[in-house]
Amino acid sequence: MTKPTFDMDAAIKALREGKDLSGKDGILTPLIKQLTEAAMRAELEEHLASEDKPNRKNGHTSKTMKSSAGSFELDTPRDRAGTFEPQIVKKHQTQLTDELERKVIALFALGNSYQDIRTHIAEIYGMELSNGTINAVTDKLLPELQAWRERDLEPIYPIIWLDAIHYKIKENGRYISKAIYTILGLNIEGKKELLGLYLSDQEGAHHWLSVLTDLYNRGVKDILIACVDGLQGFPEAIESIYPKTEIQHCVIHQIRNSMKYVASKNQKAFMADLKCVYKAATLNAAESALDELEAKWGDKYPMVIKSWRSKWPTLSAYFKYPEYVRKPIYTTNAVEAVHRQFRKLTKTKGGFANENSLLKLLYAGILKASERWTHPIQNWNLTLSQLAIHFPERLEKYISL
Incomplete structure (x- = not known):
């Protein structure tokens, strides 16, 4: 039987009429079908020529193939002896290339729902x-x-940020809140790197201890500065694994928590006075401003002042550095930016059927976000020089200044 050939004139005419190259009824679909079948027939001819025992062609079987150009019925040639194993399109293979899979994962990584992905694939590929x-x-x-979660890490990270985000995951027929622990590191080159994702029933210092232990077991032997929120017991958990690490409590978290206890009519004035504390040029100036804050507002809001006083050693750690070092460490904003990316991906989802459905989506988001982490943070060379001064003998083996 003579096989139909691709009609180039008809294809050009269709193209001029504005028909699509790919997708349902795409112009190129018949050509891809023709080329694939021709290649498979040649593959069978080569197989028959290499056989020692008598063998011959035995018709074909049809199956629906999915390709980036659209779906089509592929006629796969057969041999009488049943020894022919096609390689171009193998038995049980229904996709011509992995391009479709890459497209699905790319759409998934952008936070598209399964319905959106189905619609997009139907429109583009038919x-x-x-x-x-x-x-x-x-x-x-x-x-x-x-494999990513178990990979080896670098021996030192000058700065890390730690924070948690919460999601609803179905378990035993009901949705419960679970915490995703996110650790973002700054490596010796000043580039951001997400070190790990950890899932727990709730956020707590005890679980952070297991997270930090995992980091240590994966090769992280030293951390210079750890930027954390105000979770109770967090500094102690870090100290138990990394006793030389300097803790910097997130000032922005502290401000937000403080303002919850200040009456709305006083918030503007209180905030103006508080700004003199955390925006001070020096540690002495900050402590003087804190004294003034207490003198003015201590009677009204004693719990707020007490909180600043009790956490002052870790809230004020950044004052020893110049502005370009203070900026990245006085807040956990760097890791919160990762969480904002996560929220974009998950904003249309009220909950997740299981842990894997959440984790694979967040991992897809990590791959997307990390594409932008190709350059060091601003003023990294100056920052590294400062850290080498403040943490003597801990960086020398990893850098040459």
């Missing part, structure tokens, strides 16, 4: 994908995620 198919494709991220 094929229908089930939720099960999409789930099977995105599940391919899970082994990669596991």
Whole structure:
């Protein structure tokens, strides 16, 4: 039987009429079908020529193939002896390339729902994908995620930021809140690197201890500065694993927590006085401003002042550095930016069916976010010089100044 050939004139005419190259009824789909079938027939001819025993062609079987150009019926040639194993399109293979899978994962990494992904694939490629198919494709991220979570880390990170974000995950028929612990590091080159994601039933210093132990076991032997929120017991958890690490409590977290206890009519005036504390040029000036804050507001808001006093050693650690070092460490904003990326991905989802469905989505988001982390943070060379002075003998083996 003579095989139909691709009609170039008809294709050019269709193109001029504005028809799509790919997708449902795409111009290129018949050409891809023709080229694939021709290649497979040549593959069978080569197989038959190499056989010692008598063998011959035995018709073909049809199956629906999915490709980036659209779906089509592929006629796969057969041999009488059943020894032919096609390589171009293998048995049980239904996708011509992995381009479709890459497209699904790319859409998934942008936070698209399965419904949005199905609609997009149908419009572009002219094929229908089930939720099960999409789930099977995105599940391919899970082994990669596991390898990423277990990878070896660098021996020293000059700065790390630690924070948690919460999600609803279905467990035993009901949705419960769980914490995702995120650790963002700044490596010796000044580039951001997400060190790990950890999931727990709730945020707490005890679980942070296991997280830090995991970092140590994966090769992190020293951390110069750890920027954390105000969780009770957090500094002690860090100190138990990294006793030489300097703790910097997030000033912005402290301000937010303080303002919860200040009457709305006093917030503007209180904030103006508080700004003199955390924006002071020197530690002495900050402590004087704190004294003045207490003198003015201590009777009205004693618990707020007490909180600043009790945490002052870790709240004020950044004052010893110049402005370009203070900026990245006085707040956990760097890791909160990662959490903002996570929220963009998950904003349309009220909850997750299981832990893996959440983790693979966040991991896809990490891959997307880290594409921008190709350069050191601003003033990194100056920052590194300052850290070498403040932390003598801890950086020399890793850098040459």
